[in-house]
Amino acid sequence: MTTQPTASATPARDLEGRVAVVTGASSGIxxxxxRELAARGAAVALLARRAERLEELAARIEKDGGRALAVPADVTDAAAMRAARETIVAELGRPAIVVNNAGVMLPAPIEQHLTDQWQRQIDLNISALMTTIDVFLDDLVAAGTAxxxxxxxxxxxxxxENLFGNFAVYSGTKAFVxxxxxxxxxxxxxxxxxxxAIAPGVVSTELQSHVTDPGAQEWLEGAAQSMELLQPEDVAAxxxxxxxxxxHVNLERVVIMPTEQTA
Incomplete structure (x- = not known):
């Protein structure tokens, strides 16, 4: 039997000396x-609201020989993010990698007028992403110019960029990104x-557990049954x-699809 290589193979420690910030670090991608960046040698700041999960992840990374700092923060709170940056700089140094990952997916027919869900997606997928950029931009520019x-x-x-029924608001936020x-x-x-910009297809994460729309749930469940979905570690790799x-090499946009996903 042929053994397929996996995305979780131990990478070279080619990020030594760099500090990375990852939002939405408590689960999934x-x-x-x-974990991937720490395994490559980066000191990683873990940002999310769920402190216990961050502490568990930091301990796991440290056990594997990496360096991680749990920084509980609400990415939608600009003041909390500025305070988080101060902690990161004091403990790890100025970031040279920022991964804007925090997000939420709440598909539903637009005619249901679920404006609270619309706003939640805009707040997290757009506004919080912009706040993260604002807070860490000067650090990135300093790293680049240095x-x-x-x-x-x-x-x-x-x-x-693709059309999915009942995903209009979510899709709009990702088109913005x-x-x-x-x-x-x-x-x-x-x-x-x-x-x-990293654009995955269907990934098996807890993001799907937040979906309440029956039509979207049915589509996602059907996808999981009909194809092998991407795993978070595939995107991480x-x-x-x-x-x-x-x-001098910049991959501007990377689309990552399950092999069997055609739309």
Missing amino acids: GAETA GGPADLVNISSIAG THLSKHLRMELGPKRVRVS TIGFVVSLPR
Whole structure:
């Protein structure tokens, strides 16, 4: 029997000396990205609201020989994010990698007028992403202009460009992330800051457990039964590759799809 290689193979420690910030680090893509970057040698700051999960993840990373700092914070709270930055700089140093991963997916027919869910997606997927950029932008520019690699990685979605029933608001927020990333690359590239948008297809994460719309639930359950979904570590491995490239190489946009997903 042929053994397939996995995305979790131990990477080279090619991020030694760099400090990374990962939002939404308490589960899913964020948690696996933190582990991946730490395994590559980065000192990783873990940002999310669930302190207990962050502490468990930090302990796991430390046990595996990495360095991690749990920084409980609500990414939608600008003051909390500024305070988190001060803690990170004091404990680990100025960040040179920022992974904007925190997000929520709440699909529903637009005619249901679920304005609270619309706003929650806008607050987390757009406003909090912008707050994170605002808080850490000067650190990234400083890293880039000082001669080292600097990376802003924004997690978008294939939904930002493809059409999925009942996903209009979520898809709109992810289209914003993708387009924003292209513009920021134009602005920050000359300052040697790389900007990348990562757009996964269907990933098996707890994000799907937040979905309450029956139609969207049925579609997601059908996808899980009909194909092998992406795993968080698949996306994490891709992010690790993107930020470990030579500093003159910028993968502007990476689409990661399950092999069997066609839309």
